Amino acid sequence: MFKELDPVLHSQLRLAIVSLLISLQEAEFTYLKEKTKATSGNLSVQLDKLKTEGYIEVNKTFRNNYPLTVCKITKKGIDAFDQYVKDLKAYINPS
Amino acid sequence: MFKELDPVLHSQLRLAIVSLLISLQEAEFTYLKEKTKATSGNLSVQLDKLKTEGYIEVNKTFRNNYPLTVCKITKKGIDAFDQYVKDLKAYINPS
DNA sequence: TAAACTTGTTTATTTTATAAACTACTTTAT
DNA sequence: ATAAAGTAGTTTATAAAATAAACAAGTTTA
Numbered sequence: 001m002f003k004e005l006d007p008v009l010h011s012q013l014r015l016a017i018v019s020l021l022i023s024l025q026e027a028e029f030t031y032l033k034e035k036t037k038a039t040s041g042n043l044s045v046q047l048d049k050l051k052t053e054g055y056i057e058v059n060k061t062f063r064n065n066y067p068l069t070v071c072k073i074t075k076k077g078i079d080a081f082d083q084y085v086k087d088l089k090a091y092i093n094p095s
Numbered sequence: 096m097f098k099e100l101d102p103v104l105h106s107q108l109r110l111a112i113v114s115l116l117i118s119l120q121e122a123e124f125t126y127l128k129e130k131t132k133a134t135s136g137n138l139s140v141q142l143d144k145l146k147t148e149g150y151i152e153v154n155k156t157f158r159n160n161y162p163l164t165v166c167k168i169t170k171k172g173i174d175a176f177d178q179y180v181k182d183l184k185a186y187i188n189p190s
Numbered sequence: 191t192a193a194a195c196t197t198g199t200t201t202a203t204t205t206t207a208t209a210a211a212c213t214a215c216t217t218t219a220t
Numbered sequence: 221a222t223a224a225a226g227t228a229g230t231t232t233a234t235a236a237a238a239t240a241a242a243c244a245a246g247t248t249t250a
Contacts, residue, residue: 012238019097030197033197041198066246088183
């Protein structure tokens with residue numbers, strides 16, 4: 001009846017990050033920070049977790065002399081998100 | 096853009112409990128335990144939290160000499176659930 | 191060249207969830 | 221009658237997660 005919800009996505013911030021990346025394909029650290037209202041530290045940790053899980057790719061470069069971190073959703077991330085949404089529906093609309 | 100998700104409901108077990116109670120009005124401890132696959136300890140703790148928050152009512156009696164705990168959803172619980180679902184949709188289908 | 195700002199990371203603290211151990215009784219078998 | 225096993229939970233201890241605070245490594249501006 002209740003499928004285990006992917007613990008990687010069952011986190012407010014990580015879900016928001018993946019949600020954004022799903023529609024944008026990729027986004028910068030500062031953009032994600034602004035949109036999610038997360039603190040830098042928290043965002044850094046959660047991005048790292050998503051990367052470790054293979055849900056996103058993280059590219060670090062420089063732009064105008066400043067570090068620039070760009071995040072991109074992966075196939076695995078998209079699939080996990082789809083599955084999460086599917087599983088959630090069983091909670092929201094129990095059959 | 097991303098509304099804060101009610102932390103009381105953003106827990107797999109508590110969401111499952113409330114989800115069940117929404118459709119059943121009320122349920123016994125053992126029933127909830129079986130349906131959610133939770134351990135007794137975890138279920139006990141989470142029910143207490145939901146009760147403290149006023150999302151459910153808990154009635155303790157006896158049946159056939161054994162303790163019997165019956166849980167019932169409250170108006171507040173129903174409203175919180177509806178709001179949670181609404182908020183979640185912003186994550187699932189960002190606009 | 192010092193002060194303030196950018197873009198993050200790391201470490202420490204708090205909160206939350208889960209598991210293990212325990213309570214208090216009841217039933218069944220000996 | 222009493223020991224062993226079962227019911228229905230609660231409490232306490234541990235593990236995991238989220239968050240906040242402190243730090244790093246530079247850049248820009250006054």
